[in-house]
Amino acid sequence: MIDFWIILTGALVASCCGILGVFLILRKMAMIGDAISHSVLPGIVIAFLISGSRESFAMLLGASLLGLITVFLIQLFQQSGVQSDASIGVVFTALFAVGVVLVSLNARQVDLDLDCVLYGEIAYVHWNTWSLGGVELGPKAVWLLGFTLLIIALIIGLFYKQFKLCAFDPTLAAALGIPVALFHYVLMGLVSMATVSSFESVGAILVVGLLIIPASAAYLLTDRLGAMLIWSVSIGIASTSLGYGAAVALDASIAGCMVCAAALLFILAFLFSPKHGLIARAVRRSRLSQRQAV
Numbered sequence: 001m002i003d004f005w006i007i008l009t010g011a012l013v014a015s016c017c018g019i020l021g022v023f024l025i026l027r028k029m030a031m032i033g034d035a036i037s038h039s040v041l042p043g044i045v046i047a048f049l050i051s052g053s054r055e056s057f058a059m060l061l062g063a064s065l066l067g068l069i070t071v072f073l074i075q076l077f078q079q080s081g082v083q084s085d086a087s088i089g090v091v092f093t094a095l096f097a098v099g100v101v102l103v104s105l106n107a108r109q110v111d112l113d114l115d116c117v118l119y120g121e122i123a124y125v126h127w128n129t130w131s132l133g134g135v136e137l138g139p140k141a142v143w144l145l146g147f148t149l150l151i152i153a154l155i156i157g158l159f160y161k162q163f164k165l166c167a168f169d170p171t172l173a174a175a176l177g178i179p180v181a182l183f184h185y186v187l188m189g190l191v192s193m194a195t196v197s198s199f200e201s202v203g204a205i206l207v208v209g210l211l212i213i214p215a216s217a218a219y220l221l222t223d224r225l226g227a228m229l230i231w232s233v234s235i236g237i238a239s240t241s242l243g244y245g246a247a248v249a250l251d252a253s254i255a256g257c258m259v260c261a262a263a264l265l266f267i268l269a270f271l272f273s274p275k276h277g278l279i280a281r282a283v284r285r286s287r288l289s290q291r292q293a294v
Contacts, residue, residue: 041099067192
């Protein structure tokens with residue numbers, strides 16, 4: 001049963017990150033996801049210090065606010081003439097450092113440590129359960145991630161056309177009257193939610209892998225958004241299952257093995273993608289050379 005809860009938790013993390021990662025990749029905002037996943041740390045610590053508990057709602061609220069502040073600061077610096085990559089680097093490293101300082105200063109009061117922040121504790125997810133009326137309903141992380149996935153699927157499903165148009169052609173979306181900035185901040189808020197929901201499971205650093213790698217692999221496999229979302233979630237779930245099996249066999253970090261499995265699947269997609277794969281391109285070039293020779 002322990003294996004089931006760990007794999008289920010990883011699959012939920014991969015599903016949340018896989019859906020949002022596709023839109024980040026299409027909008028060329030992969031590093032924004034990296035920035036948010038690091039910069040939410042001070043929001044989590046501050047929420048704990050104010051509320052005095054690790055209740056999920058307080059953590060979600062604190063992380064979401066810091067995620068939106070991160071995006072606002074990045075855009076503010078960009079509009080002031082700072083280069084895009086420099087803006088991202090300055091904001092997320094500064095905010096993550098503030099979070100690390102807050103954790104170290106309040107180590108005795110805050111039930112967080114840097115190993116938990118960086119790598120997560122997915123192996124212990126089954127111990128932190130939720131009870132209702134004396135009945136255990138399963139790990140809290142599963143319920144929190146399930147709720148987050150429901151919110152993500154609901155919002156993306158309701159405004160699928162708007163998110164699609166904003167991802168592929170924001171100029172046309174603005175011309176059609178779609179509030180591009182609003183959907184941008186909604187997407188960033190969902191990324192913040194997914195990040196903090198995944199925080200205890202896979203940590204701040206490794207959540208970036210599940211947010212970007214499956215979506216990048218899906219981008220190589222198809223040119224259709226709907227199929228890309230399905231591929232991204234499927235690759236993410238496969239990564240969690242393969243990674244957990246590898247972690248058990250090697251007695252290694254579970255979260256690390258999950259992201260390594262995702263990287264391996266990305267390499268396979270990079271090599272064998274029917275349209276964009278390295279081997280497919282080599283075959284096409286070879287056939288073209290043969291035709292030219294004839």
